[in-house]
Amino acid sequence: MVNMNVNLCGIWLDNPVIPASGTFGYGYEMAEHYDINILGTFSFKGTTLEPRFGNPTPRIAECPAGLLNAVGLQNPGVDKVISEELPLLRQVFHKPVMANISGFSLEEYTEVARRLDKEEGIGWLEINISCPNVHGGGMSFGTDPKAAAAVTRAVKAVTTKPVIIKLTPNVTDIVSIAKACEEAGADGLSLINTLLGMRFDLKTRQPLLANTTGGLSGPAVFPIALRMVYQVAQAVRIPVIGLGGVSSARDVLEMLTAGATAVQVGSANLINPAACKEIIEELPKVMEQYGFTEVKTVTIAGR
Amino acid sequence: MTQQTLTILHNTPLASGVFRLELAGLDPAEPLAPGQFVNLQIPGFFLRRPISVCDAAGGVLTLIYKSVGEGTRVLSELPPGHSLDVLTGLGRGYDLEKAGRAPLLVGGGAGIPPLYFLAKELLRQGITPRVLLGFNTAAECFYEAEFTALGAETTLVTLEGSRGQKGFVTDHLPKDFTHFYACGPLPMLKALCRATEAPGQLSLEERMGCGFGACMGCSIQTARGPKRVCKDGPVFHREVLGW
Ligand SMILES: Cc1cc2nc3c(=O)[nH]c(=O)nc-3n(C[C@H](O)[C@H](O)[C@H](O)COP(=O)(O)OP(=O)(O)OC[C@H]3O[C@@H](n4cnc5c(N)ncnc54)[C@H](O)[C@@H]3O)c2cc1C
Ligand SMILES: Cc1cc2nc3c(=O)[nH]c(=O)nc-3n(C[C@H](O)[C@H](O)[C@H](O)COP(=O)(O)O)c2cc1C
Ligand code: FES
Numbered sequence: 451m452v453n454m455n456v457n458l459c460g461i462w463l464d465n466p467v468i469p470a471s472g473t474f475g476y477g478y479e480m481a482e483h484y485d486i487n488i489l490g491t492f493s494f495k496g497t498t499l500e501p502r503f504g505n506p507t508p509r510i511a512e513c514p515a516g517l518l519n520a521v522g523l524q525n526p527g528v529d530k531v532i533s534e535e536l537p538l539l540r541q542v543f544h545k546p547v548m549a550n551i552s553g554f555s556l557e558e559y560t561e562v563a564r565r566l567d568k569e570e571g572i573g574w575l576e577i578n579i580s581c582p583n584v585h586g587g588g589m590s591f592g593t594d595p596k597a598a599a600a601v602t603r604a605v606k607a608v609t610t611k612p613v614i615i616k617l618t619p620n621v622t623d624i625v626s627i628a629k630a631c632e633e634a635g636a637d638g639l640s641l642i643n644t645l646l647g648m649r650f651d652l653k654t655r656q657p658l659l660a661n662t663t664g665g666l667s668g669p670a671v672f673p674i675a676l677r678m679v680y681q682v683a684q685a686v687r688i689p690v691i692g693l694g695g696v697s698s699a700r701d702v703l704e705m706l707t708a709g710a711t712a713v714q715v716g717s718a719n720l721i722n723p724a725a726c727k728e729i730i731e732e733l734p735k736v737m738e739q740y741g742f743t744e745v746k747t748v749t750i751a752g753r
Numbered sequence: 754m755t756q757q758t759l760t761i762l763h764n765t766p767l768a769s770g771v772f773r774l775e776l777a778g779l780d781p782a783e784p785l786a787p788g789q790f791v792n793l794q795i796p797g798f799f800l801r802r803p804i805s806v807c808d809a810a811g812g813v814l815t816l817i818y819k820s821v822g823e824g825t826r827v828l829s830e831l832p833p834g835h836s837l838d839v840l841t842g843l844g845r846g847y848d849l850e851k852a853g854r855a856p857l858l859v860g861g862g863a864g865i866p867p868l869y870f871l872a873k874e875l876l877r878q879g880i881t882p883r884v885l886l887g888f889n890t891a892a893e894c895f896y897e898a899e900f901t902a903l904g905a906e907t908t909l910v911t912l913e914g915s916r917g918q919k920g921f922v923t924d925h926l927p928k929d930f931t932h933f934y935a936c937g938p939l940p941m942l943k944a945l946c947r948a949t950e951a952p953g954q955l956s957l958e959e960r961m962g963c964g965f966g967a968c969m970g971c972s973i974q975t976a977r978g979p980k981r982v983c984k985d986g987p988v989f990h991r992e993v994l995g996w
Binding site for chain 2: 479
């Protein structure tokens, strides 16, 4: 028997598999397909203070082994998330869920965090710091250790829930940012978010995405994600959630081996709605095949 | 939504660049409605390809697709016996309740397939639709005979008049229809809404990440707020679009 339980910042998960934000809606679309209570947890769509429509279409461009997305954080805003989406989510998912938060200023992050902090059923706040800082010349919070630490401190001050900072890979030194977040009080880190990319339509000679650029995800980014998770897990003591291109139980095991405590699965859900279900079913077999009996020992060995 | 493995029965050219794909093994328990689509996994491509249901009967799913890019080109080369991973029953299709006694079906090119399934379903309910099919050239025309065989009065229009009537579908709209059902290129759909005040429904296309409502990749702004083409559509009433 393989023990799949993991402790993620003080909350136990039945297994380390977590659908990633933006690829699983608020759960109920996927619950039409399978009982999502088999998941460790899931991270719901990025929430901002005000409703956002996001970018014009096309927002999706296919790539070899992945896709670019420029959805632009479409969401109904934190108040509607609380009044309309969370009640639906709670009907189909009965474990603590991860709330993903985005912001364009320190004040926005703290206000959204403060409102979601009161919500029962939310286990963790996952703070997406890939967004541009409107007061910082549009530079992303996640590209500057000081700005990343400032967001971490500000959010920690308004919540008692564990705070997981989600790091962007579009930086020269992800370790320095990870350390800055840890020092500022982060309870955990998740990485990686998408890598900035673009594609052209040769017929029109224009960028394929209406937004010009978008974020790359899917199997194409897996080796980059592994490398970054490995580097960060070596450098910090807090739990690290590994993600980026994970599509199979073997990929999950490889992420754990790189030092991840838990693993998120994003794009794989989009092309195979049963991806996480299949991974959870396969994981014990793959672990046994490689001689593991406990998920947490894989992580410990990797750090 | 159901994930099914279907086997290619036939995959043959129907007109210039247009293919008919018949897939066996469709779960007869799954109800498919006109205007709904399926999402096909094509070997070698990351994202699935959305294609409208053209017909579904006796465990066979019929799709008609135009070869426009790499994915549909590879699809057109797959032989009978090859199996495909298909997500079926996606999206919200046409609302048949609104048809009235004399509905009009307007299709352009690769937008015509879902109207065949719709015509069949309307006829099954005792409503005889008129059908207006628009193509660029005679070489691209398909399914005129199939619509006629169903018993629908069918008018064919090509741009330069090489077959059927000459011009755009909007040049040949009948005067007295109760409701229109349309699918085709965006300029055709918009021209149609300009040409008639009649109530109607339109099927839209967007690039999709998932096809089942999870990613927000296909959202459009409408008169009733943001809507996902894959889940809230692909069919929308014209007043929802504000067209
Ligand atoms: C709801 C719906 C129903 C459709 N029904 C039909 C049909 O019955 N028959 C038919 O011939 N075509 C249909 N299409 C269009 C069809 O999906 C595209 O022609 C096809 O995806 C092109 O793939 P490709 O690899 O050949 O093109 P490429 O341009 O190489 O594809 C690259 C990427 O862009 C996407 N893409 C390209 N064109 C479109 C488009 N027009 N709409 C959505 N995504 C696109 C592809 O899916 C792929 O992800 C439908 C589209 C939608 C959204
Ligand atoms: C369509 C789409 C929407 C996304 N939306 C969000 C989001 O709202 N918040 C966020 O933190 N990450 C978002 N992401 C990033 C993913 O959560 C994940 O970090 C990334 O896709 C890498 O993982 P993957 O390769 O498994 O997809 C989104 C990704 C995709 C593909
Ligand atoms: S394509 Fe994913 S929500 Fe429509």
